[in-house]
Amino acid sequence: MPYRGGRQALHRLCDSVSGANWRPTRFEDEFTLSRYACCTCHVIPSTTVLLPCSHALCEQCLAGCVVQDGGNVCPLDAEPFCEDECQRWQLPARKKQNLKAHCWNEADGCQFVGPIEAVLVHYDRECAFHAVQCTNCEQRLLQTDIATHYISGCSKNASCARDAQSNRHDGSPTDCETNVLLDKFSTLERKINEVLEVCRASNSARSQDISHALGAFENTLQRRMEGVEANISTMITRQLTTGLQELKAMTMVPCSDHLSSIQSQMNKLVEQSRQHYASQIQEIGSVLRDSQIKVKEEVNIRLQEIVSLLRESESDVKKNVKSQFEFVRGMRDCVGDLKDHFAAPVHTREENRGSAEQITLSRMLYTKIRSSEWGGAGPAAASCRPYRQSRDP
Known part of the structure; x- marks a missing residue:
């Protein structure tokens, strides 16, 4: 198959997917290759060592850089x-496995591109x-075309060989000789393509060297920019700190004086309020004490009046009880006299109706009833009136 110009260099994986390690492979990701691929052996290791000269090496190539005096020299x-000056970059295994690669049959016409595991399965x-x-002719053919080649090509070459021997005296080239020359030309073209592939790989290595140099320059420039930014930031911070201190010094003294005056005014107001409210509290206390004294005096007066009323009521009650007791005793005597009077025989009462002694007794009883306090109101007095009226002359 004719070679396609402009192809990238071939690289090899190590410590990666089994079946794909150490196979020359063309990858798509130029940035990853320029950052992690070894500039000497074009292997993509798990750990890449970046030299101070911006060349990247694998661990094996780094071990081969030691010279007799014990130092290290870049092989390019x-x-x-010194190894202390080198940087080590780790390529994650997942990122390594996800690198896009071309099929290993790309030179024979396959256009498949995918992650390395997918390429391996494909x-x-x-x-x-x-x-x-x-x-027979050492021509490189697709496996699907080899049978057709034998039938249409090599079988004719065998018959043409006999014709060439019989017709060699003519001196004119036969079709068989022409086919042989074409096959040799194809073989020569394939070898030329292989040489061109090697040359392009060398040019790609140089391009990678340039890319590594540019990357190192970019890293150096980035570090210097970071240093400049840090210096600018430090200078700005220092200036801001100085300005803040000056502003603080300018504003602190007036603010302190103002705060002191405000504090003194507040203290005066608090003291005045305390004195004012203390006098009001004293006035309220004196009013409360006077009110308490007046209430006590009023209570004492009311108590004395109640005590006198109770005493008068007690005296009245005693008098009433005494009069009631005398009334009951008089009633008892009257009832006894009435019993004696009504207990006598009728003819005796008629005989003795006009006697002065009975009249005197009835008058005495009536006088007792009238002399008592309740004599005119009680039922006993009412019951005795008819008896008195009947006995009066």
Whole structure:
């Protein structure tokens, strides 16, 4: 197959997907290759060492940079370096496995591109561009075309060989000789393409060196920019701090004086309020004490009046009880006299009706009833009136 110009250099993976390690592979991601690929062996390791001269090496190539005097020399530009000056970059395994790569049969016409694991599966199971070499003419052909080649090409070459021997005296080239020359031309073209591939790989390595140099310059420029930014930030911070201190010194003294005057005014107001409210509290206390004294005096007067009323009521009650007691005793005597009077025989009462002694007794009883306090109101007095009226002459 004719070679396609402008192809990138081939690289090799290590410590990655089994079956894809150490196979020359063309990757798509130029940035990752320029950052992590070894500039010497074009291997993409898990750990890449960046030299001070901006060349990147793998661990194995770094171990081969030691010279006899114990120092280290870059294998590309012979610049001495120390391992302490080198930087180590780690390429994550997931990122390494996700690198986009071309199928290994790209030179034979396959256009498949994908992650390295997908390329491995495609190459083993799906790719239809596997090439083989004809054992008769040593021509590289697709495996799907080898049978057709034998039928249409090599079989004619065998018959043409006999015709060439019989017709060699003519001196004119036959079709068989022409086919042989074309096959040799194809073989020569393939070898030329391989040489061109090597040259392009070398040019790609130089391009990678330039990319690494540019990357190192960019890193150096970035570090210097960071240093400049840090210096500017430090200077601005220092100036701001100085300005703040000056502003603080300018505003602190007036503010302190103003705060002191405000504090003294507040203290005066508090003291005045305290004195004012203290006098009011004293006035309220004196009023309360006077009110308490007046209330006590009023209570004492009311108590004395109540006591005198109670005493008078007690005296009245005693008099009433005494009069009631005398009334009951008089009633008792009257009832006894009435019983004695009504208990006598009728003829005796009629005989003795006009006697002066009974009349005197009735008058005495009536006088007792009238002399008592309740004599005219009680039922006993009412019951005695008819008896008195009947007995009066």
